[in-house]
């Protein structure tokens with residue numbers, strides 16, 4: 001990592017420090033911070049990040065859980081390689097990358113999670129149900145949704161699965177950006193973050 005301040009210990013790595021691929025979505029820093037906070041990670045957490053994309057969550061979680069294990073699940077081969085490169089870039093060694101499509105690939109993962117993060121996948125309900133079956137008791141789940149339909153599906157799943165201590169928050173943040181001669185505030189894409197616990 002070429003940033004002169006690296007390594008620092010706070011989560012919320014600036015977006016431009018990650019390698020990116022055109023068209024591959026990435027959780028922006030402000031949203032990522034919210035998401036990581038809702039995961040309530042411990043140093044030895046075992047996290048499944050389903051739909052890991054650019055790999056920002058595995059990198060942040062890998063650094064926060066030095067005694068833990070992060071399983072980054074990504075269906076796209078090229079994107080899975082990007083996750084590996086981003087982990088290498090930040091010296092993160094405790095991330096296992098599973099190249100496969102959820103929910104089918106979840107069956108073969110060796111480490112059972114006590115945290116699940118779900119940011120990808122059309123059928124949120126099917127994936128969440130399968131992940132929930134693997135999640136340890138006292139475990140936490142965090143799901144993001146950017147559309148009303150996604151929010152509805154996630155909310156209905158939480159209810160069906162009897163997720164406890166549910167919290168839902170929608171981000172609304174703006175960043176100062178240069179536009180020509182002016183500096184204006186541009187909104188960071190608003191996202192719903194739903195989280196809760198498995199108690200029974």
Ligand SMILES: C[S@@+](CC[C@H](N)C(=O)[O-])C[C@H]1O[C@@H](n2cnc3c(N)ncnc32)[C@H](O)[C@@H]1O
Pocket residue numbers: 024025026027028050051052053054055056057073074075076079100101102103119120121122
């Ligand atoms: C919104 S992006 C995740 C962004 C990520 N949090 C980051 O910050 O880089 C969603 C990712 O989920 C992957 N995906 C979608 N459906 C999936 C599935 N069923 N199984 C595994 N990965 C999936 C997509 O290929 C995409 O890379």
